Amino acid sequence: MTRLREPAFGVGPAPVTTAYRVDDGRLRAVVAEHFQLLWRFLRRLGIPPGDVDDAVQEVVLVLARKLGHIQPGSERSFVLGTALRVASGFKRQSRRRREVDDSELVEHESPELGPEALAEKQRLRAVLQRLLDQLPLDLRAVFVLYELEELTMAEIAQTLGLPPGTVASRLRRSREAFEALAAQAAQGIAS
Amino acid sequence: MQELLESASLDRGSEASRRRALELSTTAGAFARQAEAPPEPRHVASLPRAIAKWVALGAAAGGLLALGASQLSKTHNPSPADGGQLLSAPVSAPVAASPASSPDIAAEPLVPRSAAPPSASVGDAAPAPLLEAARLAIRRGDYASALESLNAYDRAHPHGPFAAESLALRIRAVKRSGKAEEARSLTSEFQQKFPNHSLLEDRDGRAP
Numbered sequence: 001m002t003r004l005r006e007p008a009f010g011v012g013p014a015p016v017t018t019a020y021r022v023d024d025g026r027l028r029a030v031v032a033e034h035f036q037l038l039w040r041f042l043r044r045l046g047i048p049p050g051d052v053d054d055a056v057q058e059v060v061l062v063l064a065r066k067l068g069h070i071q072p073g074s075e076r077s078f079v080l081g082t083a084l085r086v087a088s089g090f091k092r093q094s095r096r097r098r099e100v101d102d103s104e105l106v107e108h109e110s111p112e113l114g115p116e117a118l119a120e121k122q123r124l125r126a127v128l129q130r131l132l133d134q135l136p137l138d139l140r141a142v143f144v145l146y147e148l149e150e151l152t153m154a155e156i157a158q159t160l161g162l163p164p165g166t167v168a169s170r171l172r173r174s175r176e177a178f179e180a181l182a183a184q185a186a187q188g189i190a191s
Numbered sequence: 192m193q194e195l196l197e198s199a200s201l202d203r204g205s206e207a208s209r210r211r212a213l214e215l216s217t218t219a220g221a222f223a224r225q226a227e228a229p230p231e232p233r234h235v236a237s238l239p240r241a242i243a244k245w246v247a248l249g250a251a252a253g254g255l256l257a258l259g260a261s262q263l264s265k266t267h268n269p270s271p272a273d274g275g276q277l278l279s280a281p282v283s284a285p286v287a288a289s290p291a292s293s294p295d296i297a298a299e300p301l302v303p304r305s306a307a308p309p310s311a312s313v314g315d316a317a318p319a320p321l322l323e324a325a326r327l328a329i330r331r332g333d334y335a336s337a338l339e340s341l342n343a344y345d346r347a348h349p350h351g352p353f354a355a356e357s358l359a360l361r362i363r364a365v366k367r368s369g370k371a372e373e374a375r376s377l378t379s380e381f382q383q384k385f386p387n388h389s390l391l392e393d394r395d396g397r398a399p
Binding site: 027028030031032035036038039040043044052053054056057058060061063064065067089090121122124125127128131147148178179182 | 192194197198211213
């Protein structure tokens with residue numbers, strides 16, 4: 001779980017010299033550039049729609065504290081890695097919480113779809129999330145980044161700090177698991 | 192299966208959510224820079240400067256208060272584990288208004304999502320990142336982290352504009368961590384320091 005330890009203002013030893021300058025412009029630019037990616041990733045990792053905002057804010061707070069240590073150009077990896085840790089902590093806490101389908105809280109905008117097509121797509125989106133929620137988080141993260149965000153395996157390895165072989169293994173296992181779950185779901189509907 | 196995967200194209204954060212994240216990045220960035228700066232010797236003259244800085248930040252992020260107010264009307268899913276009370280939800284068991292009666296710690300002070308002081312104008316309000324971090328920590332049940340954030344906030348702003356919100360969040364964190372006696376004591380402190388505050392309600396559920 002991500003613990004937000006804030007520094008003691010005005011007391012204690014001098015802070016460690018950071019490698020990179022921290023400024024509002026850079027932080028704001030990082031958030032602006034990666035907001036949608038972050039939002040989608042948290043949602044697909046299983047954060048309920050009503051809680052994604054809070055999860056996004058947790059990532060922003062961590063980003064603000066650590067930005068000075070992030071090499072320019074590596075912000076996306078840091079954002080996604082932090083999102084995974086936040087989602088992992090959220091999942092542990094949410095086991096005690098009542099499960100409620102709050103997908104209705106999210107308003108989807110798809111002007112190119114008619115009402116029936118949109119409703120069908122929303123139904124499939126709910127099915128997709130139920131399947132994703134059954135994947136272990138480590139497999140789900142790789143699956144989402146590869147299949148939905150279309151990152152390369154090299155990018156995923158860098159983002160999650162994993163060896164390339166591990167990424168390949170998790171992608172294979174996640175695909176097998178997802179296809180099996182989808183087949184079960186389809187059989188359940190058909191029977 | 193392709194249709195299933197393509198349904199994910201519906202996923203999109205709202206413009207309001209994006210604005211909140213950007214506003215938070217502005218105020219959180221200021222805090223981060225303050226943390227990176229060499230520690231200044233503490234003296235009384237620094238306090239007005241710190242307050243002025245917060246007022247300036249609040250003016251720059253004033254729009255977030257409107258977003259926070261809109262969030263108060265949203266429905267949240269309460270959890271039996273935390274007593275079903277989220278910071279934006281109304282309190283069901285209000286605190287007694289009479290100073291002679293013992294405070295009802297079953298009533299948790301309301302803490303608006305935007306953590307805006309009631310006496311401040313819209314332009315002065317801004318969600319302090321430390322208070323926001325505390326709120327999020329309480330929400331996920333990490334009361335120790337919440338108290339750390341609140342301690343850091345109180346050290347940095349002992350007479351800041353969000354002192355009431357800080358104490359209200361502290362009461363919530365202490366109460367939910369099971370320390371009933373301490374929560375009762377803090378509630379009394381809140382009533383003494385901030386009598387008739389809008390974060391408290393009388394027994395009838397009406398604001399004083």
